[in-house]
Amino acid sequence: MSGARTPLLEVEHASRNFGGVVALRDVSFQVFPDEVVGLIGPNGAGKTTLFNLISGLLPLSGGDIRLQGQSLSQLRPDQICARGAVRTFQAASLLGNMTVWDNVHVASLFRGNGGRAGPSAAACTADALRLCEIEHLADMAAEQVTVGDQKRIEIARAVASGPRLLMTDEILAGLNPTDGAQILEILRKVRRQGISIIFVEHDMRSVMSLSDRVVVIAQGLKIADGPPSEVARSPEVISVYLGGRYAQGV
């Protein structure tokens, strides 16, 4: 998948300490255009910390992160979003008292910090709602929709920001299998639009079915990086995260 192409995202020796606690240590990997990278690891491995570093919510303690060759380390979260790296959050963060349309439209209005030429904000909002199959909920209060629809709103809002890279943080958490399958289908459609995805998830079937490549981190260290089938057979990954039962099922 990666070949000799220019990487979209380069994480180089990224480290993050919280006082004496090392949350991430010397983690390096790349994400290429149109690629879906599954990011897995046990709870507390550092996956969300890595998202926070990429999206600028936390500063790096060491190393560098580059998007399309440009370092993100000195940029604010809004500037990083404007460059095209957009994320969702573990707990759906909806803007209460706003309709579904407004929840997505707010991202369209600040697409590229408002300076990017292209379709109108309303057109971007309509596109994102349609992509996530929630156009019929447009006028509904966001706080009244189901958990599955809340996740769709999260993705629609991220897509409305005009990302080149979408980072989803446990987007399937709390969903039933039907909703989960629909969200995966939406992510496939997102990918077909040329948007790369980093997909943090604990549901291994979903990770394996969606990802072109899987990066595994445990205790702040990267322990594997490769095609899903290869990573699933890695003794270290099986020992640290997947467990023997999963390996037998592969």
Place this chain on the structure above:
Amino acid sequence: MMRSLLDRSGSTGAARLRIQFAWLALFALALMPLPFLLNDYWIRVAVFVLINIGLASAWNVIGGFAGYASFGHGVFFGLGAFVGAIGIVRYGLPLPVVMIGGGLVTGVLALLFTPIFKQRGLYFALSSLAVLLIFDNVLQRWSVTRGLRQYDVGWSVETSLSLDAFYYTFLGLTVVLIGSVILLARSRIGYALHALRRDEVLASSIGIRVLKYKVIAFVFSAAWPGVLGAAFAPFISFVSVQSVLDMKFTLNMILATLFGGAGTVIGPVVGAIALSVIDQLTWGNFLEYHRLIFGALIVAITTFAPGGLVSLFRSFTRRAPKALAETTPPIVKIKVGS
């Protein structure tokens, strides 16, 4: 489908805006004949109500829309009054000019507050209160703000404007102010403020430069009290620190906003009118228990309807669909319960 969604959203937004401006026009038209119907006492009361509506609507932009409770906002009203008094008395400037000057001075001054926006919640509120106390002290001791003569403690502002003229001036200012808040609420700025009030991390993650929009909201909400304060100077005839930097102006802004409904356009308008009516009724009928009744009502509203009178009204109107659900056929109820 997409096209129709796009059209519908556009027309819904425009329709909402038209409805809000229609209500505003109705509000203005309803208040226009009051000077022909009321005596001077009640016209003065109406002017104070209009000022309270204006101040609360301005405070609501930073306190309600952005969620930053400024306890020092009376400073901007007081400074506006000093700009008005000094401009009229010392420089002989006409009222419209000092009103614009009051807004510019307080708007620019508000920019100096940018560093305190790194604080949040209680710390921001305390910092803004400290700023009020600092200004109170400086203006009391500064020779420029004491008056023209050595022994002055303030500025006597003579004016040829009639009470009716002041009424229409404040009515016009209030209507324009509310109109500007409506436009702001439906603009990118309004969306940004709503987002950052709910979640600053989320707001920054979807491309909103949080500090920039907080400062815009603060400048907006500081400039309007400056304009109102400048117009207030000739209305009350005497401007001193005691008369225009009183804590009650700040408290009125906050109480009216919370009482009506913070973060909504209509809330501060409803709150200011309701509080003024309650104030007048308690002063007139229960003088000795005025503060007790006034305080108890505020506690009751903030306790039982933290979203203010507007949310109380909305909760009543939203009960209708629930009542309809009661008529659901029994067979459906059994299915749900099993």
